Amino acid sequence: MKKKTDVVVVGGGLGGLAVAVLLARGGKKVTLLEKSKHLGGRAHTTEVEGYHFNLGPHALYLGGAAGRVLGKLGVPLPGRSPGEGSFALRGNRLHAMPAGAVSLLMTDLLGAAGKLEFGRVMTGLLKTEAGELEGRSVSGWLDEHVTRAEVREVMEAFFRVSTYCADTSAMAADVAVEQFQLARKGVRYLDGGWSGLVRALAGMAGEAGVEVVGSAKVESVVREAGGIQDRVRGVRLADGTEYEAEAVVVAGGPRDVAALLPGDEVVAGWAAEAKPVKAATLDVGLSKLPKPRALFALGTDRPWYVSVHSAFAKLAPEGGAMVHVAKYLGGAEDSADEAELEGVLDVLQPGWRAHVVTKRCLPGLTVMNALPTRSLEKRPGPRVDHVRGLYVVGDWVGREGLLVDASLASAETVSRLLGTEAGARAA
Ligand SMILES: Cc1cc2nc3c(=O)[nH]c(=O)nc-3n(C[C@H](O)[C@H](O)[C@H](O)COP(=O)(O)OP(=O)(O)OC[C@H]3O[C@@H](n4cnc5c(N)ncnc54)[C@H](O)[C@@H]3O)c2cc1C
CATH class of the missing domain: 3.50.50.60 (FAD/NAD(P)-binding domain)
Known part of the structure; x- marks a missing residue:
């Protein structure tokens, strides 16, 4: 025909x-x-018993092209930006996330010298003209600007969460820095999912x-x-x-x-x-959140992410919680099984297993077609x-x-x- x-x-x-x-x-x-x-x-979002699961954690970057184009088309973006209840996850322990001056002072994630260096690197990063870094990799940029291993770990985690890319030696520094700066403008979790x-x-x-x-x-x-x-x-x-x-x-x-x-x-x-950028995800619907104030954790010594998306967007029935756990996969040989991702959730939400309504593990999603x-x-x-x-x-x-x-x-x-x-x- x-x-x-x-x-x-x-x-x-x-x-x-x-x-x-x-x-x-x-x-x-x-x-x-x-x-x-x-x-x-x-x-695509799947609905199971009132829980709305995106294909792994999805956040819309508010200052980016998607916001601009969807706004121009008149597409509503109901939902909220994640905020409180954030931790860094290192050595299977939660530490205050160094998200601002006060939390940087309080956290036991970094020693005194590490805090000073971290503050200096972050200030510099936010002022950097991304275009001037053309030709360098993220790890090359880190080599130039960071001396302490503990600071490097945290910076790598921040680059991972804003770009989804775990392979810092392959990722272009100008692209990563621009995306990091964009992520600082805020993201939104969407009611009902994408x-x-x-x-x-x-x-x-x-x-x-x-x-x-x-x-x-x-x-x-x-x-x-x-x-x-x-x-x-x-x-x-x-x-x-x-x-x-x-x-x-x-x-x-x-x-x-x-x-x-x-x-x-x-x-x-x-x-x-x-070279596709991949992630393994565990998406979990709970009847109750064991620790209602622990809403987000970002691995620094391991490439892990956990976030209670339903704390900020309508994604779960009243009283319930929808949680995304993910592992950023850096190389072709990288993998994660369900037990590893469940272990990550044990740290943020101990006791969660008693409240499971539904869950699914997707071990090899393509987040981005080309690193x-x-x-x-x-x-x-x-x-x-x-x-x-x-x-x-x-x-x-x-x-x-x-x-x-x-x-x-x-x-x-x-x-x-x-x-x-x-x-x-x-x-
Ligand atoms: C785990 C995970 C987390 C993510 N998190 C975020 C995030 O936080 N923020 C963000 O901005 N993005 C995120 N993304 C990426 C986001 O989902 C994608 O960028 C976006 O949905 C891509 O849309 P697209 O239309 O370009 O491609 P796709 O959604 O891949 O659509 C391509 C379509 O083409 C169809 N197709 C292909 N070949 C043919 C053919 N021969 N004939 C007919 N149809 C065909 C496919 O079936 C598919 O429906 C994430 C993705 C994943 C997997």
Whole structure:
């Protein structure tokens, strides 16, 4: 069967949904094709007995591109920023988190000399012009600025929690410092989980006239050879259906894009170069929180994270609690099993096992498709230069942001490019 549209968007995660809405509001006839039965991709939330589980801990960075684009689209962001009840976790013990001047003075996490150095490094970091660090790794930056091992450990933990990346020798310092500075502007846990964003965008897509097709696996991008560059003709689905379109936006990972363009060396190169950032998570629904004031812990000697998201957003039934435990996985060989993550929760919430209503362990989630090893200027896309009419959207694309900020920034750029490029062709 052959169908016709202006733009095909492949992928119904937040990036694909956002670009579809922006383009449809700009007057394009848009068809969005999603291979799974439900929309949302990694922003999916599962509800079990009144507990709302994101795919591991999700926090929206308030000063980033996602906030800007969602705000522009009119997507509400109900929820609250995490605050009180934070600890550092070292040697299987909780210590006051050095989050400000008073807690730095009080904490037994660092000795007197460590506190002085930590204060100096943090002040410098917040004033640093991130762009000036181009070409350096996070561990190179730490070598230059930190002398004490105890301070380095805490700084590494702060970089992990703001970037999700545990491999400091591979991560670009300019990208990590910029993300660290962004994280200081605050994050928000969302009421009901990130599916609220998916539902809002899907509703807007419907209102704007986007044709949304689920269980529609795109098998290839159809292109034709041109003079200087190839040109997109549309897409072909696994069931044989073809969509003819003037533009195709692939809003998936680099391996998804490479699979759609077999034999294309440029996109194969993107996929080969992308080193995914992974995490293991344990998501737990409790009927009661044994220690109501212990709400967050960040591992410093081990790459662990625990947070009671329901203390700040509506994610659990009255009186209950929804907790995310995670381990940042640095290398391909890194792993975590359920027992390890449960042991981390024992430290923050001893006695939690007596109150379990539901839990699940997801040991190898892809948080980010590509660890930023170089300045963001060097990331691919969103325009695919050698195939006219082809664009990519995602957390590995374009010059702005990490995580969902990159997905939505690239969605915004594509909608601008397609508007101006189509306008230029018509003129
Ligand atoms: C554990 C974890 C924690 C996270 N925490 C945060 C956080 O705190 N803050 C933050 O900003 N981000 C966080 N993220 C990342 C965030 O979830 C993603 O950045 C965001 O959801 C990505 O959206 P996307 O649309 O770019 O990609 P995806 O959600 O991956 O969507 C891609 C979609 O494309 C579809 N697709 C692929 N190939 C095809 C095909 N051939 N045909 C049809 N459809 C196809 C897929 O099925 C999928 O639905 C986290 C992710 C994880 C896993």
